[in-house]
Amino acid sequence: MFWLLEAKTTSRTQVIMSTFITIKTDKKNEKYIEDGFEIMKSVDMSLSSYNKDAKVFLLNKNLHVSLDAYLYEALSLCKYYYKVSYGYFDITVGSITKDLYRFGEDERxxxxxxxxxxxxDFNALKFNEKEAFIEDGMKVDLGGMGKGFGVQKVADYLKKMQVDDAIISASGDIRCLSTCKIEVQNPFDEESRLLSFETLKSDMGISTSGNYNRYILSKENNHLIDPKAKKPQMLFASITLISSLSSASLDAYATAASVMPTNKAYEFLDTLDVAYIIVQSDKEIVISKNIASYVKNLSNFSK
Structure with missing residues (x-):
């Protein structure tokens, strides 16, 4: 996914949360960019399952950890997402992503x-405001919402600082505090764009989940794990959601829909306050009927 903001801006990028984090804003507000990166680093120190000093890593290692505010909020959100997604958003897929495939580490x-x-088993994770416990033989992986959560925290900070013209990007998770133009990558061709659009309102999020950019040997071994079937999903090449909902929610909902059976995924998304652009594995592009309420100047380059 690509995004654009007009001239007279300052853009900076750092590698945080194992991806490129870019914050772009009006030059008069560039002093807040470093604070934004520090927020992303703090979120990573809570939610990362890779950083050996992070809270989630320690939970997976010791089966117990004391919680900070970020992780308690994130786990509470994950519990809600698990419930509303019929159990398809389940962070205990870490038992597969971390222990079996070992994505991002000694992959196999x-x-x-x-x-x-x-x-x-999400119910094997127990937590309160102070601490969390998980049963032996299990791991949690918050990768399905962590980047969106971090993006939202940076956006909340910038709004608090009265910044109203900025873009925060973390891989497939983007927050536009003003309106912006988005170009969506073709999941079958990394060098080409599939379509473009402009957000219709200010403070909107865009989140894309796909099986095309993180896999081992072939897409049949991608990182999007169906927690019920206990295997990677192959029905959707990419799902892009656009909404004023929080970026954490958009990230989680895109992840959940990606691993659902086809009919259930559309049924689920149609209950949400979102517009969607879906590329199925058969290359069919499905655009929600309400897209005009969220974007303008939609251009499809696949035709």
């Missing part, structure tokens, strides 16, 4: 028997 292809015996 998990066998069918390993996947079948993997333990996935």
């Amino acid at each position: 292809v998990a066998s069918a028997s390993e996947l079948k015996s993997a333990k996935i």
Whole structure:
């Protein structure tokens, strides 16, 4: 996914949360950019399952951890997302993403028997405002909402500082405090764009979940794990959501829909205050009927 903002801006990029984080704003507000990066680093120190000093890493290692405000809020949101997504947003897929495929670390292809015996059970995660516990043999992975959560925290800070013209981007999660133009990548061709649009309102989020940019050997071993079938999903190449909902929610809902059966995914998304652009694995592009309420100047380059 690509995004554009007009001239007279300052843009800076850092690698945080294992991806490129870019904050772009009017030059008069560039003094707040470093604060934004520090917020992303703080979120990473709470939610990362890779950083050995992060709260989630320690929870996975020790089966117990004391919580800070970010992680308590994130776990509370994950519990809500689990409920409203019929159990398809389940952070205990970490037992597969972390232990079996080991995405981002010593990667390997998990066998069918390993996947079948993997333990996935959100109810095995217990937490309160002070601490969290998880059962032996399990791990949690907040990658399905963590970047969106961080983007939203930066956006909230910039709004508090009365910044009303900025873009925060973390891979497929983008927040536009003013209106902006978005170009969506073709999931079948990294060098081409699929379509473009402009957000219709200020303070809108865009989140894309896809199986095309993080996999081992082939897309059949991608990082989007169906927690019920206990295997990677192959029905959707990408799902892009556009809404004024929080970026954490958009990230989680795009992740959840990506691993649902086709009919259930559309049924789920149609209950939400979102517009969507979906590229199915058969290359069919499905655009929600309400798209004109969220974007303007939609251009489809695939025709």
